[in-house]
Amino acid sequence: MAFIPPPNDPFFELMRPPPNETPAQMTARLEREREAQRINDSIEEDIRNHRARLKREKAAVKVLLLGQAESGKSTTLKNFLIKWAPEAWARERDGWRLIIHFNIVRAIVAILRVVEAELGGDEPLEDDDKLDGRASILSPPASPSSSSRAPLTFTDRHQLLMIRLAPLRGLEADLKRRLGQSETPTSMVASPFDTHATPTRQRFNPEFSVRNLDDVLSPTWTSAARAEIASVTDTLANCREDMKALWADPVVQQAVKRRKTHLPESHRYFLDSLDRIACRTYSVTDNDILRARLRTTGVREHRIVFNNGPWETTQVSQIRSGQPAWEWCIYDVGGCRTQRTAWLPFFENTNVIIFLCPMNVFDERLQEDSRVNRLEDSFLLWQSICSTKLLARTQLIMFLNKTDLLKRKLKRGVQVKQYLPSYGNRPNEVGHVSKYFKDKFKEILHQQSPLPRTHYIYFTTVTDTTSTAKTLESIRDGVLRENLKSSQLI
Numbered sequence: 249m250a251f252i253p254p255p256n257d258p259f260f261e262l263m264r265p266p267p268n269e270t271p272a273q274m275t276a277r278l279e280r281e282r283e284a285q286r287i288n289d290s291i292e293e294d295i296r297n298h299r300a301r302l303k304r305e306k307a308a309v310k311v312l313l314l315g316q317a318e319s320g321k322s323t324t325l326k327n328f329l330i331k332w333a334p335e336a337w338a339r340e341r342d343g344w345r346l347i348i349h350f351n352i353v354r355a356i357v358a359i360l361r362v363v364e365a366e367l368g369g370d371e372p373l374e375d376d377d378k379l380d381g382r383a384s385i386l387s388p389p390a391s392p393s394s395s396s397r398a399p400l401t402f403t404d405r406h407q408l409l410m411i412r413l414a415p416l417r418g419l420e421a422d423l424k425r426r427l428g429q430s431e432t433p434t435s436m437v438a439s440p441f442d443t444h445a446t447p448t449r450q451r452f453n454p455e456f457s458v459r460n461l462d463d464v465l466s467p468t469w470t471s472a473a474r475a476e477i478a479s480v481t482d483t484l485a486n487c488r489e490d491m492k493a494l495w496a497d498p499v500v501q502q503a504v505k506r507r508k509t510h511l512p513e514s515h516r517y518f519l520d521s522l523d524r525i526a527c528r529t530y531s532v533t534d535n536d537i538l539r540a541r542l543r544t545t546g547v548r549e550h551r552i553v554f555n556n557g558p559w560e561t562t563q564v565s566q567i568r569s570g571q572p573a574w575e576w577c578i579y580d581v582g583g584c585r586t587q588r589t590a591w592l593p594f595f596e597n598t599n600v601i602i603f604l605c606p607m608n609v610f611d612e613r614l615q616e617d618s619r620v621n622r623l624e625d626s627f628l629l630w631q632s633i634c635s636t637k638l639l640a641r642t643q644l645i646m647f648l649n650k651t652d653l654l655k656r657k658l659k660r661g662v663q664v665k666q667y668l669p670s671y672g673n674r675p676n677e678v679g680h681v682s683k684y685f686k687d688k689f690k691e692i693l694h695q696q697s698p699l700p701r702t703h704y705i706y707f708t709t710v711t712d713t714t715s716t717a718k719t720l721e722s723i724r725d726g727v728l729r730e731n732l733k734s735s736q737l738i
Contacts, residue, residue, distance in 0.1 A: 308551070308575040309727060312594055314633065315604035316625055317543065317583040317615070318512065320649040323710045324604065325550060325580045326538055331717050332552045343465030344537045348518065348525065349480050350423045351540055354456070355515035356491050357420050359504060360413060363494075366400055366503045367407070400499050400506075409497075412490045419483055426476065430459040430545040433586030436616055438625070439632035440591035448586060449617055457543035457582075464542070481528055488526040495519045510615075513653060514539040538711050545587055547594070548580040554724065574728070585616050585625075595636075600643045600727055603630060604710075607685055608653035611667045621667070623685075630689055635696035643730050644693065645723055646705045648685055652712075654678055682707055702730060 265277065313321040329337040432454055435445035448454075458464055484491075494500055504511070511519075517539045518525060525536070554574040581591050609622035630646075633639060655678045658664075664681055665671045674680045686705050693703055704726060710716050 308577045309599045309731070310597055311576050311578045311600045311602060312591075312598055313578065313580045313602050313604070314591070314629075315583050315647075316585075316606075316622065316629065318541075319583055319604040319606050319626075320647065320708075320710045321580050321583060321604055322541075322548075323538055324602065324647065324716070325548065325578060327710060327713060327716045327720060328552055328576075328578060329550065330534060330713060331720060332554060333550065336550070340465040341532050341537070342469070344540055345530075345532050346423070346426070346477055346480070347464065347540045347542045348532065348536055349484060350420075350427065350542070351515055352484065352491070352518050352522070352525065353416050353420045353423060355511055355519055356413060356416050356487075356494065358509060358511065359494060359500060360410060360417070362503050362507050362509050363402070363406060363410060363500060365507065367402055367410075369399070400503055402499060406497070406499070409490055409494050413487055413494065415483060416487060419480065423480065424456060427456075427458050427464055427542070430457050433545075433584075436585035437588050438585060438620075438628055440588045440595075441632055441636060445589065454584075454586070455543050455615065457545050459544065460546045461542065461544045461548055481530070484526040485528050488522055491519070491526065492522050495522070512541060514541045534713065535711070538713065543582070543584070545582055547582075547590065550578050550580075552576045552578060585614065595638050595642075598639065598642050599731070600645060601633060601639065602645045602647060602723070603633060604647045604649050605630070605685070605689070606650040606653070607648050607682060608650045608657050610664055611657075611662055623668075627688070627692065631692050631696050634693050635698070637698050640698040641701070643727060644701065644703045645726075646689055646703070647708045647710070647719075648682060648689075648705060649708045649710055651678065651682065651707050652709045654681065 265274065269277070313324055315321050326337075329340075434448055436448055437445050518536075521536075524530065552575070554576070579594055581587070581594065605626040606622070609626075612622045614620045614622055614625055634644070658676055658678055658681065663676055664684075665673070665676070671681075671684060674684060686707075689705065690703075704723065706719050706723075708716060708719060
């Protein structure tokens, strides 16, 4: 039965059909009313969905992955997806192929530029260490023999390799266009709480980056896009033997070392695997994806649902009655100083911060600001996170990451005390160095934290999926215990 407003209803006159309404006018009016009702129902549905989403977000654990660039944040997120979101991981697999190919092309082109500079007799600038952004600081004075600029012995074979690999320069430009480059930053801050940003260094040449990684990993796979990817595969397959020859050449390796050209460990991994990757039958592996790198200026969000865990015990199940699964909302934010101003909005209602510090960078500088030691940058960033009252009740978890690379660097004879005088005469061994770093970060936490809080520090190599999976399980269970304690449920 239709609702009929009483005569004293103020909307009665407004809603009453006009007198002498024709059938055509009545049909048009009813159509307008139906359309208005449809819009109203749609708005109410959106409101219900929004309220349901807010309820889910309130129940979900909000986790931020923080740390400087190349600290291992994105690799940590990949480990979460491998273990607890295999369907999302599988959907992204095809998209990573293009990024892996791009990593190879970037590495080869960087080496070609080195060889070209050597062949042309270009002298590195005296400030080459600062330009590099990754060179060692406080290095011992170079001996005359090591600092001499005697020309390397290049042959016609090197010239031929340069010619045969020239198509990769155009391929690099095509891949950048395909991936979509983000805007170049113009300012930077040391911590997200800095009120005044400083301009980027005049010589700062930012690494290629994209705005949204999800657009790259989950594109619309048109026939044209697939043909373009097949073309990239063909080009790499045709250049495989020449790329291997360039990478293995001792003179080229010497030139790369002399000019302090920074090749990330991920690039070295791919160049060592050219036989497997640079072929038409290449199949992307989990290890390849873990090591693939593409800097992003945006924020990645992933929701992880734990369907099995410690809450399945009788006691916890009663506490979490009606909540069969446990959801985490994980945010991966850019770690470069030019991107840290974007962190602040994500701190609200944050439950957990996983802070990553690469331990192997004690002798390196920031790419975006060559005046700053990378380890010192992590200390300052950790201090700002620990000291802010905004995060006083946030659970802090630290990954002292890249243990494998630290061990490798120490085996090469790099002395920590030359870069950290406070290290003193402690043994230059990975166990002692790791403990020293751990104690320093614990000291900062205890001195700077507004409130006493539980913290966890792990030594990690996040490219090792087996050990990282065990660490993440331990973290998941620890976060659950802390949440139950804070809710006074246990």
